[in-house]
Every structure is written in structure tokens, then in C-alpha cells.
Amino acid sequence: MLLIHGICPEHGDRLTHQTLGRDEPIPAGSVWIDLLNPTSPEDKKVETHLGISIPTREEMHDLEPSEIIYTENGAHYMTARIICQSETNVPILADVTFILTETALVTVRYDEPGAFGIFLNRVAKPGGCGVQPEAVMEGLFEAVVDRAAEVLRGVGDKIDSASRRIFDGKSSDVEQGGAYQGVIRKIGQYEHIISNVRESMVSVERVLLFLSANYKRPKKAMSGFSPEWRTSIRDVQAIEEHATFLSNKLQFMLNATLGLVSLEQNKIIKLFSVVAVVLMPPTLIASIYGMNFKAMPELEWPYGYPMALGMMVIFAILPYLFFRWKKWL
Known part of the structure; x- marks a missing residue:
């Protein structure tokens, strides 16, 4: 199955998307090309269309810290780690490469973070996103931040529930039910999720800082949109502070649980x-x-x-x- 997605401006400010067939050319005027598990022919199709190079999965995974963000032939290459499979007990971080050119945004990914699904639902609505590549990128990062906030909120609710189970229950019931052991295991799972969210936000913040300091809107690009990277940076920093708060709360819970075990x-x-x-x-x-x-x-x-x-x-x-x-x- 060909998993190249192109989003093109239609009906004024509305964006539509389609899945291209193997032999279908990329439509002219596409502002976002999403490569999900691309094959070599699909990579070459995009490279020929935009005159850029598409990194392979191995190249994305083996990137040095100094190569995560760079500019080549007028295109900005940025790789961020985005939380994926957050509904499971052990979520992962997926490497996603963003390639921003004068005419299009290309995303290369080998996983399906929930943030992309959120963004696709938004762009399906009128006025859900601008028709410029940088507008699509800003919308993607907003969806990433929103998804991270949603994950942290869910973890916070679970932490409160576990806390009530320990501190509001009878010690005999807690001891007989093995709740202490279960809570300690849950604390480890929650800390893993929180650390993944924090690591994801650090990589996203680095990309946004690069764009805020170095991105200059091309003169030939479509007018009518100016990205506010600094607003997204403040949102990311708020998420990081919330993650730190939850991490400290988990540390207190762990110490309190170990104290109750000692008692x-x-x-x-x-x-x-x-x-x-x-x-x-x-x-x-x-x-x-x-x-x-x-x-x-x-x-x-x-x-x-x-x-x-x-x-x-x-x-x-x-x-x-x-x-x-x-x-x-």
C-alpha cells in the first residue's frame, strides 16, 4: 500500500488530503507531503518532485546531535522525537523528520503518533489550517503539544487515583491486597511516560527555537500567514514544567509508599x-x-x-x- 499523503489547497482556505497510488504523480501545489513507512520508489518520487533528499529510517535513527537540525539546498531538515503509543503502559518515542522548503512541507515517519491523527481531523474542517507549508508545520506542532498535554493530564488523573488508593485505604486492606507492590509498579510506568513526554518536548522546543531564530519567509512563498513560533515555545515550556511537577509528585508518592511499607x-x-x-x-x-x-x-x-x-x-x-x-x- 502506498502511504504517501499529499495535502493541497482547495475551496479557499480549506485543505484536503489524499492517498496517492504507486503510479500517480504528486499534484502540483501540494503543501504537505506525509511519508509514512515510505519505500525507496516513494522517496525518489518526492526527491524528484522537490529536488531534496529524503533520509532513510536508518539515517534518522543514527543521526548525531549536531545533525538533528541542519539546512541543505535551501531546505530545513529537523528531526523531533514525538510520543507514540501513549495508550499503552510502555509508550515509545518516534523519530519524525520535518523538511521545510519554499513550496512544501515533507514529514518522514515510521510510526503513527496520535498527534498526526489529531491534526488530520483539524484540517478536514474549514479554516482548520492555513495553506502555507509553515502553517501546516505550526499546526502539526500545536497538535503535538496538545497531545502531550492530554497524555500528562491522563497520567495526572492516574497518579491521583493511585494516591487515594494508598492514603485513603486501611493499612490491613492495603497489605493484604498487595497494593504497595502494585502502586510502585505503576509509579515506574507513569515516570516512564512522563520522561518520554519531557524528552519529546525538549526535542520539539529545539526545533521551534531553530525556526524562531533562523527561519525567514521566502519572498516567493504564498502570503497571508506569519508563524508565531514563540507562542508554541511557551506552550512547550509549560508542558515541560507540568511534567516536572508530576515527576516530583511521583517521587513524593514513591517515598511515601516506601515509608508505609517500612511501617x-x-x-x-x-x-x-x-x-x-x-x-x-x-x-x-x-x-x-x-x-x-x-x-x-x-x-x-x-x-x-x-x-x-x-x-x-x-x-x-x-x-x-x-x-x-x-x-x-
């Missing part, structure tokens, strides 16, 4: 200690009268056995009453 363990150790102290006097009495010495008058006394049992019971009760009086139990 439960201390209760168990305290119980064993009390039982050992309570049984110590009876054990001492039983040990004394269990010695095999002939000169022990109590052994021949008719009431010696009941006396020993009574002493063991009394000296077992006295430490217990003492612990209750001290409120150690």
Missing part, C-alpha cells in the same frame, strides 16, 4: 518482639524445671506441676499487660 514491616517485627518477650518467662520456668537434677524439692511436691503452669501463665500475662499500659500495642 508495615515494623509492625510485624514489633509483633514478633512482643511475642518473644511474652514467652520468655514461661520458657525460663519450663527450662528450670526441665533440668535433670535429683535435689529439686518441687519435683516431689504434689502441687509442683500446677504451680509451674500457673507461674508460666502469670508471667506471660504480666508483660502483655505492661505493653498495653505503655500503649506499645
Whole structure:
């Protein structure tokens, strides 16, 4: 299946998209060409149409930090890491390359981040996006930021739910249900998602800073739109601050959960200690009268056995009453 998508201006300010067949040429005036899992012939078709080079999946993955953003033959090449499969317990970061030229925006991706689906739904509506390449790129980044905010909001709700489960529940129920272990596992999953969102926003912010400082609108390009990269940068920074807040909240939750685990363990150790102290006097009495010495008058006394049992019971009760009086139990 050919997965090249072209978005062309039609009906005034509305953009429409289509999936091209293998032998179909790229329509003139296309402002966005989206390459999803492109084959070599598809790459060559776009390269011939725009006079640029399309990086392969291996080249995108092996990019050095200094090669993530560069300009070649008048085209700006920018690679950002976008969160993908955020609905799963272990989301991933997908490398997406944005190639911004005077006449079109080309995106190269080998995964399907949810932000692209959000943006495609927006452009299907009248006035959902401008008809300039930079307008499409700005709209894509807005969708990426919105998706990141949505993911963080979902993680925040889950963190609140896990927190209530720990701090509002009875300790016995928590211990028997194994909630501590489950919460610690969930904390690790949530932290993984948050770190992925933060890493994604850092890469997006780097691209936006580059565009804000270096992008100059071509004179031959269509007029009527001027991208506000700085607005998107402020949104990205707000997402990063929110991710830091949630990460700190998770750290507090982890420390509190480990503290509660320690308290439960201390209760168990305290119980064993009390039982050992309570049984110590009876054990001492039983040990004394269990010695095999002939000169022990109590052994021949008719009431010696009941006396020993009574002493063991009394000296077992006295430490217990003492612990209750001290409120150690």
C-alpha cells in the first residue's frame, strides 16, 4: 500500500488530503507531503518532485546531535522525537523528520503518533489550517503539544487515583491486597511516560527555537500567514514544567509508599518482639524445671506441676499487660 499523503489547497482556505497510488504523480501545489513507512520508489518520487533528499529510517535513527537540525539546498531538515503509543503502559518515542522548503512541507515517519491523527481531523474542517507549508508545520506542532498535554493530564488523573488508593485505604486492606507492590509498579510506568513526554518536548522546543531564530519567509512563498513560533515555545515550556511537577509528585508518592511499607514491616517485627518477650518467662520456668537434677524439692511436691503452669501463665500475662499500659500495642 502506498502511504504517501499529499495535502493541497482547495475551496479557499480549506485543505484536503489524499492517498496517492504507486503510479500517480504528486499534484502540483501540494503543501504537505506525509511519508509514512515510505519505500525507496516513494522517496525518489518526492526527491524528484522537490529536488531534496529524503533520509532513510536508518539515517534518522543514527543521526548525531549536531545533525538533528541542519539546512541543505535551501531546505530545513529537523528531526523531533514525538510520543507514540501513549495508550499503552510502555509508550515509545518516534523519530519524525520535518523538511521545510519554499513550496512544501515533507514529514518522514515510521510510526503513527496520535498527534498526526489529531491534526488530520483539524484540517478536514474549514479554516482548520492555513495553506502555507509553515502553517501546516505550526499546526502539526500545536497538535503535538496538545497531545502531550492530554497524555500528562491522563497520567495526572492516574497518579491521583493511585494516591487515594494508598492514603485513603486501611493499612490491613492495603497489605493484604498487595497494593504497595502494585502502586510502585505503576509509579515506574507513569515516570516512564512522563520522561518520554519531557524528552519529546525538549526535542520539539529545539526545533521551534531553530525556526524562531533562523527561519525567514521566502519572498516567493504564498502570503497571508506569519508563524508565531514563540507562542508554541511557551506552550512547550509549560508542558515541560507540568511534567516536572508530576515527576516530583511521583517521587513524593514513591517515598511515601516506601515509608508505609517500612511501617508495615515494623509492625510485624514489633509483633514478633512482643511475642518473644511474652514467652520468655514461661520458657525460663519450663527450662528450670526441665533440668535433670535429683535435689529439686518441687519435683516431689504434689502441687509442683500446677504451680509451674500457673507461674508460666502469670508471667506471660504480666508483660502483655505492661505493653498495653505503655500503649506499645
